[in-house]
Amino acid sequence: MDKKMKILYGAQPAVAIKKGGLYIQLLKTKSHMEKLSFIIDLNDPWIDPDKEEYNLFHLFGANFSTNILGTLIKDKSIPLIVTPVFFSKHKAKTLRFVNRINGLLFKVFKVSTPHIYTKELLDRADRILPNTQREKNLIIKGFGIPENRVTLIHNGVEERFYNASPEVFVKKFGIKDFILYVGYIGNGRKNTLNLVRAVKGIDTPAIFIGPVVKTAYGEQCIEEIKENKNITIIEPLPHDSPLLESAYAACDTFVLPSLFETPGLSALEAGLAGAKIVITKYGGTTNYFRDKVIYVEPKSVSSIRNGIIKSLSQAKTDSLKNHILKSYLWKDIAKEIEKVYLSFK
Numbered sequence: 001m002d003k004k005m006k007i008l009y010g011a012q013p014a015v016a017i018k019k020g021g022l023y024i025q026l027l028k029t030k031s032h033m034e035k036l037s038f039i040i041d042l043n044d045p046w047i048d049p050d051k052e053e054y055n056l057f058h059l060f061g062a063n064f065s066t067n068i069l070g071t072l073i074k075d076k077s078i079p080l081i082v083t084p085v086f087f088s089k090h091k092a093k094t095l096r097f098v099n100r101i102n103g104l105l106f107k108v109f110k111v112s113t114p115h116i117y118t119k120e121l122l123d124r125a126d127r128i129l130p131n132t133q134r135e136k137n138l139i140i141k142g143f144g145i146p147e148n149r150v151t152l153i154h155n156g157v158e159e160r161f162y163n164a165s166p167e168v169f170v171k172k173f174g175i176k177d178f179i180l181y182v183g184y185i186g187n188g189r190k191n192t193l194n195l196v197r198a199v200k201g202i203d204t205p206a207i208f209i210g211p212v213v214k215t216a217y218g219e220q221c222i223e224e225i226k227e228n229k230n231i232t233i234i235e236p237l238p239h240d241s242p243l244l245e246s247a248y249a250a251c252d253t254f255v256l257p258s259l260f261e262t263p264g265l266s267a268l269e270a271g272l273a274g275a276k277i278v279i280t281k282y283g284g285t286t287n288y289f290r291d292k293v294i295y296v297e298p299k300s301v302s303s304i305r306n307g308i309i310k311s312l313s314q315a316k317t318d319s320l321k322n323h324i325l326k327s328y329l330w331k332d333i334a335k336e337i338e339k340v341y342l343s344f345k
Contacts, residue, residue: 002345004037004038005038005039005055005341005342005344006039006040006041006053007033007040007054007055007056007057007058007341008040008042008049008054008056008057008058008073008078009026009029009030009041009042009043009057009058010043010057010059010060010069010070010073011026011043011059011060011061011066012063012065013045013065020184021155021264021265021266022061022085024239024265025060025083025155025265026060028156028158028330029058029156029330029337030042031330032156032331032333033334033338035331035334036334036335036338038338038341043069049073049076049078051076051077054078055078055341055344055345056078056079056081056344057070057073057078057079057081058081058082058083059073059080059081059082059083059121060083061083061084061085062082062084062085062086062118063117064114066121067117067118070082070121070124071121071124074124074125079127079344080124080126080127081125081126081127081340081341082121082122082125082127082128082129083128083131083153084121084122084128084129084130084135085131085135086130086135086139087135087260087262087282087283087284088138089260089282090142091142092137092141092142093142095115095138095141095142096141096142096143096144098115099115099116099119099143102115102116102119103116103119118143119143122139122143122145125149127149127150127151127343128145128149128150129150129152129337129340130150130152130153131152131155131262132154132263132284132288133287134283135284136150136152151336153333153337153340154288154327154328154333154336155262155263155265155268155288155333156328156329156332156333156334157265157268157269157272157328157329157330158329159272159329159331160245161245161269161270161273162272162273162325164245164246164248164272164273164274165246165249166246166249166250167246168242168243169243169249170246170250172243173207175205175250176250177204177251178204178205178206178207178250178251179199179206179207179252179255179312180206180209180247180253180275181195181206181207181209181210181254181255181256182208182210182244182247182254182266182270183210183256183266184210184211185210185211185212185218185222185225185233186212186213186217186220186222187217188217188259189258189259189260190258190259191257191258191280191298191299192208192218192221193224194257194299194300194304196221196225196231197301198255198257198301198304198305199228199230199231199305200224200228200230202305202308202309202312203230204230205230205231206232207232207234207247208225208231208232208233208234209234209235209236209237209247211235212233234247244269245269245273248269248270248272248275249273249275251270251275252275252311252312252316253275253276253277253308253312254267254270254271254277254278255277255278255308256277256280257278257296257298257304258279258280258282258283258298259280259282259299260280260282260283260298261279261280261282261285263284263285263287264279264280264283264288267279267285267289267293268288268324268328271292271293271321272325273321274318275316276293276311276314276320277289277294277320278294278296278307278308278311279293279294280295280296280298281295281297281298282298288327288328290323292319292320294307294311295307
């Protein structure tokens with residue numbers, strides 16, 4: 001019998017504190033790869049990993065906060081796989097120019113910019129696993145990475161959301177067919193303030209589920225929420241909570257008007273539970289949701305509001321639900337990752 005591959009997973013130091021989509025992606029990848037008989041350990045900053053113990057190091061996130069971890073473990077001769085979760089509004093040509101300038105600035109003046117840390121990691125990675133086609137194109141054409149080192153691996157969603165029932169949520173909160181947002185309340189990238197302003201004047205109640213960010217932007221969100229009696233905040237729900245999946249099933253429309261999403265795990269979950277989706281047009285959303293959702297311009301309150309109103313006027317169908325079921329279940333995504341891992345055996 002072949003010896004099982006042993007793989008070390010890593011991410012930015014505060015990933016378990018921040019949680020969010022990357023945290024869920026990492027843990028669900030771990031869980032499903034273990035079901036396929038891989039041995040997965042989580043990186044411990046107080047333990048120096050032995051290159052004789054691990055076949056691979058899989059790093060989630062390619063940025064300043066993960067650069068040194070990926071670099072040091074690669075220096076130990078452990079093959080490096082990176083899931084970058086990278087986004088830029090710039091075209092690949094512009095990104096390529098920026099990377100050249102970054103290289104010159106660092107070489108001559110020792111001035112560093114965020115992209116230089118991403119490029120360093122991508123240059124050193126043995127395999128790169130972008131979540132979207134756009135991200136793949138940016139990595140190849142914007143960072144100059146050979147195409148044979150880049151494999152598109154979509155983000156996944158758990159099948160349990162497909163069978164979600166609204167009953168649990170409706171019984172506890174006495175509300176159904178509402179507007180729903182799940183995520184950080186007061187996070188700049190999540191664009192919460194514009195969402196708060198967009199739902200103002202819409203008769204349908206709105207539920208926000210998530211932690212409040214303690215920043216000036218977060219405080220402004222809360223102040224404007226207090227002025228809008230139509231919005232109710234519910235404390236964060238654990239990702240494995242039946243109440244969370246029930247909330248998705250109970251709502252009419254799920255809204256995620258972030259500045260960008262790659263692709264927005266909560267929207268995938270809500271869509272699989274049967275909700276209609278209004279989502280940012282930036283990031284990798286169009287790669288995942290195709291023509292089955294309503295896309296909005298996140299910096300325009302009227303665009304978000306009009307998107308929500310349009311969605312509320314439409315009947316629910318199973319088109320998006322079945323598309324996600326067919327394309328993005330974790331059990332299927334895991335088999336694609338398995339092929340990548342086994343190529344290093």
